[in-house]
Amino acid sequence: MNASIQFWLKKFRMRVVFPALALLPAKQSYALATFIGFLDWKYLNTTERMEVAQQMQQIPVLNADLIDTYSKRFCQLMARDTLDSYRMPRMTAGNTGHLLEVLGLEHLVAAENKGKGVLLLVPHYGRYFMLGPALRFLGHGFGVFTTAITEATAPDENWRTYLTQKLKNGFMFCGGEWITSDDSPLRIYANLKAGNSLLMAFDGVESTSDKKLSAPFLGGTAHLATGSLRIAKRTGAALVYISVKEVGESLKFEISALPEDPELALQEATTCLEKDIQEMPWHWWLWRALPRVWSRN
Template sequence: MAAERMINEWRLRFAFPALSRMPTTLPWHLASVIGRDPSSARRLTEQFLVARFEQVFPESTAVAHRQWARAHLAMLAQEIMDASALHRLGQPNGPAIEVTGWEHVDALIRRKQGFILVLNHFDRLLTSAVALALRGLSLNTLTMPILENPGLGVVQRDFLIRKVRSFTQIARGQWRTSTEGMRPVYESLRAGQAWGILADAWAPGFTRLRSHPFLGGQLHLPTGIERLAESAKVPLLHAVTYSERPDRLRVVVETLPENPRQAIDAVIQRLEQDVRERPWAWWHWGQWEQMWTPSASEATHDQY
């Protein structure tokens, strides 16, 4: 275990930073070869994912399940590459990003209207936010805690802190965590600022949850975004990334219903559609049994 941890730390401390200095998009193609984790851990993860895909998508073939598992591992490695060279996303020497729906963001910026950009743990996580920041959006970010997370090692924690600092520099915004008070977030939304928040963020300690129909059952997610939007009286937009190749990505920005609860319902409906089409691109398969229950046992019960 100690040896595997050292190998993994070597990747974050040395391998990916070295790749980030290569002046072409080749690093994003090499990332899946190096992998986010040691080869032994990747084999175990692949086996786990194949079993999970067999459970959730029994109508698909074993070949498809294996391909999705490997694509998932490649996506995670490419996201580490993104984080190691965040300043190159959307630039001539980095992955190209095509954006559809910028006009929805631009309209709110011109009106000086605060809003929440709703994201999910789907595909290359930071791409949409970076792409919009490059077009003129100043974006603040609300995340789960990093420094207080006991599950992170020193190297992992340092890597995530560098990632957040790099992102906030590009996005020209502030970073807060869910353990800090929400009043500054509320006040900045009312003052016309934008915040990016993940709708499918998950932790075992979450208590204020709501259930959403999802892949034949119920997905239980926190209600923080809709409560914040309701209190601040601000609209929500949704952004999602689709990887076409390791070095070519597509970002789609969509408007949402005015009612915050209905808006989040629409976001999760879109997530379900995207996961059905690209099962490999969702990050949360390891937490499936904590986040999801079959409809027969859960129905549509909401927890508040």
């Protein structure tokens, strides 16, 4: 497809299609988003489809016969996640809270009560941006650490505009500080030392550090950034693992306690992510980036 046509189609999708869907009742809007995800998989974004399937085929513990189905569900989930970001400004506990189930909230409360701050270790898994509304509706706020959205990190103009708006909409519910990779790390330390909670996506690929955690993962070895490990060691912050899974039309958030020792905590979070991926492979966002976070033994 011509690059110019592709650019304008993306702009139409982000500026017209999904904003219009967000005005519809939830059931209809998500059904239509799911159909768009199918169109992406079947016709509109076959390059991504093939890349996702190709990387899934590298994983020995996945059922090779189901990879085509997994790649389709991946595209559909990504479309629903896109719709989430456009619906967020209108979300309230009344119109959305009943679709969000949070399990293990007691683990978060226990970590908060330690008074040294909490690192919420969240993987790029499922519709995890919905954690903001889910916890806010239960009275729990948190700050967020993200990669700065710039031309360097998001070269495509449409994607950069979308990500910026998505982060702003998600942050509406968080109630804490928004800290980016362009900010001083001192902001992170101060936030946690004040007893606040901070969300970090611990399986990200944006880290510039050569230091990685290597751990058995999906029949090979994971190579994950250790930023959360360094922060926890310096601040004494407690750590919890949070994942979100689609259950019918609802989202189920699972909060898990992690060991007090930061190294053991990060290893346990990696084990939790491995189990989650094996349960719902299409929920993991990073299939296209697999060579940067995983290798065969």
